[in-house]
Amino acid sequence: MLHLRILSPTDLTDEAVRILEEEPGVSGLVVLRGSVVRPPGDLVVADIAREAVNDVVEQLRATGLHHRGSIELDPVHAWLSRSGFDAELHTPGSSADTVVWAEVAQRSYEDTELNWTYLSFMSMATLLAGIAIVIDSQILTIGAMVLGPEFGAIAALGVALVRRRYVLLTLAIRTLVVGFVVAIAITAAAAVAGRILGWVTIDDITGSRPGTEFIYTPDRWSFIVAVIAAAAGVLSLTSSKLGGLSGVFISVTTVPAAGNIALGIVFGVGDVIWGSTLQLALNLSGMALAGWATLAFQQAVWSRVSVRRSRALDRLRRMI
Template sequence: MLHLRIMAPAAMTDEILDDLDSDCAVSGLTVFRGAAVRPPGDLIMAQVAREGANDIVERLRERKVHQQGSIELANVDTWLSRKGFEAEVRTPGSSSDAVVWAQVAQRAYEDTELNWTYLSFLTLATVIASIAIITDSEILTVGAMVLGPEFGAVAALGVALVRKRYMLLQLAIRTLVAGFVAAIGVTILLALVGRGLGWITLDDVIGPRPNTAFIYTPDKWSFIVAVIAGAAGVLSITSAKSLGMAGVFISVTTVPAAGNIALGVVFLNGSTIWGSVAQLFVNVAGMALAGWLTLVLQERLWSRVSVRRARHLVVPRRML
């Protein structure tokens, strides 16, 4: 169940109310006339079955409500309502499977913002990954994978292509490139300090590392895992259930590869650098491709659900 809140000019209110009242996905509807001060107008609130949110938002956008007022959607974690239950039963689709594109796009823009928090987490994760490589520690490698924030920007690549938001595509690419360049740069400086103090040697970088050798040796399994992880990650983002995100972070080796690139640069070891660059590219490409394909499939499936909903809505309108 979603809570829908609309601020709209008074001239639009009656049309919006009629549209919402005739939609089978709406279980509750309230209007406060004259309640909105900026912009001046009315406040409309509704309880909407998650499965029907896309069609409602699209109709509101066609009326340009978002340009003259605002449209807000919020998840309702706990609700008790017979009418709400009946609305979910009437509305085609499953609540957990429903993709609310407005929420997905909003999250994609937030995850691609190149800010201090993103750069800090990515840098810290890359530094931890480099320490994991030096100590050949699987535990630290997993910790670096979980700490890295880059998956949101990778998933945004697919969202941008599917929803044709090319500004989002540019932002996602900028965030990924700038983020990894900054993280690798800081890690290189710290590794140089460690080398100067004698804490890191060439043998630590190119010597036998049975637990972390996969970081710079990409193969077909690297791509397969990235594809599976990318699909699972996008499903976690678009679904009402997001239990699989931690597993996605642990599955891919983007951050560890970045840490290994930094160590390779410090010791000017070409095989380490290019092996890690290949691993990083394979993982990002695999996740981006899988994310895009998953979103395309979801969009096509939900377009069919929208058609079914349209057929359901035609009947009550004719009966009026």
């Protein structure tokens, strides 16, 4: 169940109310005329089954309401309502499987914003990865992978392609490229300082590293793991049942590969640079491809559900 809140210009309120009244997935509806100061208009509040949200939002967008007012969605974590239960029963599909595209798009734009917070987390994660490589620590490697914020931008690539949001695609690519470049540059500068102080030597980079050797030795499993992890991550982002996202962060070697590239550049170790770059490219391409494929499949499935809903509503209206 979701809570729908609309700030509507007065001339569009009746149309918005009509859309909500005709939707069987709406279990509660409140209209407060003249209660909104900015923008001047009315407040419309409704409780709606998650499965019905996409169709309702599309109809509201078609009126142009979002240009002059606002459409807001909030999850209802706990509710007791017979009418709400009936609304979910009358709406085809499962709430856990439903992708609320407005919610996904909003989160994608937020995750691809290139700001100091993103760059700080990216740089700190890559610095941790560099330290993990020097001391050959798997624990620190996992910590760096969890800390890295890049998955949101990678998932946004799939959202942009599936929903044809090309501005979002540009933002996601820019955020990924700038984020990795800045993180690698900062880690390389730290490696230079460590080399001058004698804390890091070339033997730390070229010597035996059984705990972190996988970072610069990609194989067929690297791509397969990236695909599976990204598909699971996208499902966690789009489903109402969150829980698998942290597993994605500790499955795919992106940030550690970036840290290894920085160390390889400072010490001039070509094999390390090439292997880590290939590992990074394999993981990023695998995750982007899997994210796109998962979202495309979800959109194709839900479009069929929407068609069934439309036909069912038409039959219901004719019966009335």
